[in-house]
Amino acid sequence: MNAVVVEHLTKRFGRFVAVNDISFTVARGEIFGFLGPNGSGKTTTIRMLLGLLPPTSGQARVLDVDVVRHPERIARRVGYMSQKFSLYPDLTVEENLRFYGRTYGLRGRALARRQDEVLALIGLEAQRRRLTAALAGGWKQKLALATALLHRPELLVLDEPTAGVDPINRREFWRLLYGLAGEGVTVFVTTHYMDEAEQCHRLALIHNGVLLAVGAPDVIKQTHMPGQVVEVLCARPRVALPVLRAADLAEVALYGERIHIAGPNLEHRLDELRARLEAAGAGVIALRVIPPSLEDVFIAQTSTR
Amino acid sequence: MSTLFCRNLQRRFGKTVAVAGVDLDIAAGEMYGLIGPDGAGKTTLLRMLAGVLKPDAGTIRMAGVDVVRQPERVRSLLGYMPQRFSLYADLGVLENLLFYADIFGVRGAERRQRIERLLAFARLEDFRDRPAGQLSGGMKKKLALACALIHRPRVLLLDEPTNGVDPISRREFWDILADLHLEGVTILVTTPYMDEAERCQRVGLMHEGRILRQDTPSALQTWVPGRMLAVYAGDLAAIAAAVASFPGHLDHHTYGDRLHVFVAPDLTDPEAALAEHLRACGLSFRQILSDTPRLEEAFIHLIAHREDESIRAGARLPSVEL
Numbered sequence: 001m002n003a004v005v006v007e008h009l010t011k012r013f014g015r016f017v018a019v020n021d022i023s024f025t026v027a028r029g030e031i032f033g034f035l036g037p038n039g040s041g042k043t044t045t046i047r048m049l050l051g052l053l054p055p056t057s058g059q060a061r062v063l064d065v066d067v068v069r070h071p072e073r074i075a076r077r078v079g080y081m082s083q084k085f086s087l088y089p090d091l092t093v094e095e096n097l098r099f100y101g102r103t104y105g106l107r108g109r110a111l112a113r114r115q116d117e118v119l120a121l122i123g124l125e126a127q128r129r130r131l132t133a134a135l136a137g138g139w140k141q142k143l144a145l146a147t148a149l150l151h152r153p154e155l156l157v158l159d160e161p162t163a164g165v166d167p168i169n170r171r172e173f174w175r176l177l178y179g180l181a182g183e184g185v186t187v188f189v190t191t192h193y194m195d196e197a198e199q200c201h202r203l204a205l206i207h208n209g210v211l212l213a214v215g216a217p218d219v220i221k222q223t224h225m226p227g228q229v230v231e232v233l234c235a236r237p238r239v240a241l242p243v244l245r246a247a248d249l250a251e252v253a254l255y256g257e258r259i260h261i262a263g264p265n266l267e268h269r270l271d272e273l274r275a276r277l278e279a280a281g282a283g284v285i286a287l288r289v290i291p292p293s294l295e296d297v298f299i300a301q302t303s304t305r
Numbered sequence: 306m307s308t309l310f311c312r313n314l315q316r317r318f319g320k321t322v323a324v325a326g327v328d329l330d331i332a333a334g335e336m337y338g339l340i341g342p343d344g345a346g347k348t349t350l351l352r353m354l355a356g357v358l359k360p361d362a363g364t365i366r367m368a369g370v371d372v373v374r375q376p377e378r379v380r381s382l383l384g385y386m387p388q389r390f391s392l393y394a395d396l397g398v399l400e401n402l403l404f405y406a407d408i409f410g411v412r413g414a415e416r417r418q419r420i421e422r423l424l425a426f427a428r429l430e431d432f433r434d435r436p437a438g439q440l441s442g443g444m445k446k447k448l449a450l451a452c453a454l455i456h457r458p459r460v461l462l463l464d465e466p467t468n469g470v471d472p473i474s475r476r477e478f479w480d481i482l483a484d485l486h487l488e489g490v491t492i493l494v495t496t497p498y499m500d501e502a503e504r505c506q507r508v509g510l511m512h513e514g515r516i517l518r519q520d521t522p523s524a525l526q527t528w529v530p531g532r533m534l535a536v537y538a539g540d541l542a543a544i545a546a547a548v549a550s551f552p553g554h555l556d557h558h559t560y561g562d563r564l565h566v567f568v569a570p571d572l573t574d575p576e577a578a579l580a581e582h583l584r585a586c587g588l589s590f591r592q593i594l595s596d597t598p599r600l601e602e603a604f605i606h607l608i609a610h611r612e613d614e615s616i617r618a619g620a621r622l623p624s625v626e627l
Contacts, residue, residue: 037471166342167601178559182542199561254483256506256522
């Protein structure tokens, strides 16, 4: 069962193609990541999925609703947390929840009960009467998530939810997402953090409106990396770096006392590279093939286009 | 003798402790990364090191100069790139560089050579007439760096230089820093991105105004005690419930399509032992692999562990609101 089915979706603004013929599916109960730099088309895609922006062409079905034809039918079934979420700073935690609950049509005892449930879920009961402005950054994020959950949405759409959140709160936030996914809620989350994208069940890499890859993080690393990444450990990296830069490699990057190189057929060039480094007096300690990072894949995919 | 040295550096803003006693020893030519979440105190620390903010207490020496007493004397030694580096939006790339050359008294033939060199270095030669306001985020950062380098500083302080920059420009920026490192410039760079720490020779983890630990990137993984196993399975919730009763279990958490399980270091063949345990619980899984903890996991462990210690010692953590 798919929560989201997107086929050949395109959005132009004048001559600018913000989203260019993208297709993907998101299964129910899955945490699906949308990874790309600022301006790559992530938010435009979200706006189309929420029925807020008509696509130029293509199809999108969200929770079995054709959002191109019936955009009005989707809003109440989706929980949406935008980059700049609009919590009222001068309302208390509880008042913010009540306000958003009412906008979703919750009333009376049902609203009070649901409010208690989401407060318990995110662990904010003790702070329910605090002013929202007085909450620490990580808690504001969780409160914004809570407001998006009030109407029990089947799909949660989160646009860069953890930007500027410290690692501990980020982990807490993800623990909540895993819990929700475990209960069958589908989570569609955008991020520009490579390490955060690794935490998704599946993800799509997007760049300049084009999908570069779709799949589980580990699978993408195996299938979408042309060539290998090799870690070079030398006694004198300052000597090694210019030698490697002259060796016709796709990537040469200094990582502290190590150097990462990338390129096609690297596993067959290890002896040659070792010989070059030794001849220059770099003092080679080790050359070993390492798994690529998502960033390696991203760079390799964008530089071949 | 360190090129950049500070002892017991402190700064409050009202009741908020931004920097709560920091010591640093950064050697000549070293690339040092200061990582930490927003509000950890990185920017305040950098502003004090650059001599633009007076500390409440502590000493700073940069290439032998007492920065607290004689901040004007480090200007010629230091390139400082704050988060909001002031570029002139209506001036072109070249004009911005000329302006900064004038400020730092770089004149004549030297000025011409230096600017050409920096334009090439920052890969901005083809954009010399474009107004700075019309550059992409990554190009703005590179121009700001070029301006900060106009007077050939020996020490470079960079405050989150890659924030909001796309991955490709980010990598290019780090390649430029590698060039500076090869030239022997001493670099202190702050970042909220854990993965960037690996680009530095040494890393300090900053949290609530203190540097919790500093080490080489290759030593980072030893910050988490025990070994980490990655369990790949369909029903991670059931696996998570079962690993808690595994002898030698220290901690666990979900990480994408797998569960990261931290176990005691003295177990022999922990993969097999955990596999056995899970099977005995009637659970199936795809595989169990030994893996290296992510830096973020080391960071979280350090912070959590430190809080445990404080609680045990009956001490209270300083309340830091930023």
